[in-house]
C-alpha cells in the first residue's frame with residue numbers, strides 16, 4: 009500500500025518556481041532519499057508535505073486521501089517531522105519536548121496518560137538520551153538536540169517520517185545510528201540527505217532533484233554513478249563497492265587546483 013504519494017507538485021516562492029512538477033512515492037517500509045545540490049528544492053518539497061507551504065498545483069495523498077482533507081491534528085498523527093532548525097523560543101526540559109510528540113494523540117484538555125509517559129521514555133531511550141531527560145533542551149549541543157527532535161518524532165508514532173538533513177550536527181557514530189534507528193522503524197521515510205554514501209547505505213530509493221525538478225530516480229546502486237554526480241554536483245568521483253561492507257564507497261576528486 010502506498011503511504012505517501014506526490015502527484016505533479018509545483019511550488020512558487022517569491023515569483024520563483026522552486027519545485028517543478030514533482031511526483032514521487034513513499035511506500036510503507038521504504039526509506040526514500042531526496043538528494044540534490046544546495047537550493048535544489050529538497051526542503052521546500054518537504055515543507056510542502058508537512059503543510060508549511062501550499063503547493064501551487066498538484067496533489068499530496070496520504071493513504072490514498074488528499075492531505076488537504078485531513079485536519080492538522082489528523083495529519084500530525086500520521087506524519088512525523090525532523091526539521092533542519094531546532095530553535096525553540098521557550099525553555100522546555102528534554103522530557104517535555106519529547107512529550108509534545110504525544111499531543112496529536114490526545115483530546116483537548118486531556119491529561120497525559122501513563123501510556124504517553126511510557127512512549128516518550130521509550131523514545132528517549134531509543135536515541136540513547138535517557139540520562140538527559142531532565143536537562144533543559146536549550147542547554148543541549150546541536151547533535152543532542154537533533155537526537156531529541158528525533159525522539160519527539162518517534163513518540164508521535166507516525167506512519168510516515170519526513171527528515172530534513174537529519175544527520176546535520178551529528179558525529180559519524182550518531183549519523184549511522186540515527187539512520188539505522190529510522191530504518192528499523194519499518195515505516196515510510198522521506199529524507200533529504202547530503203551525504204551520498206549514507207544515502208546509498210540506507211535508502212531503498214533515491215530521487216535526485218536539480219533546479220526543483222526530479223532529474224532521475226531509482227535504487228541507489230542503479231542511479232549513483234560518477235556521471236550522475238558530475239551532472240548534478242559538477243564534481244568528479246569514483247564509486248566502488250567496498251568488499252568488506254558491500255556498501256558503495258564514494259571517493260571525490262578535489263576541485264581542480266584547490267588542494
Ligand SMILES: Nc1ncnc2c1ncn2[C@@H]1O[C@H](COP(=O)(O)OP(=O)(O)OP(=O)(O)O)[C@@H](O)[C@H]1O
Nearest residue numbers: 021022024026044045046047048049050051052053
Ligand atoms: N521564501 C522564499 N522566497 C524566495 N525563494 C525562496 C524562498 N524559500 C526558498 N527559496 C529558494 O528556493 C530554492 C530552494 O530552496 P530549498 O531550501 O528548498 O533548497 P534545498 O535543496 O533544501 O537546499 P539546501 O541543500 O541548501 O538545504 C533556493 O534557491 C532558495 O533560495
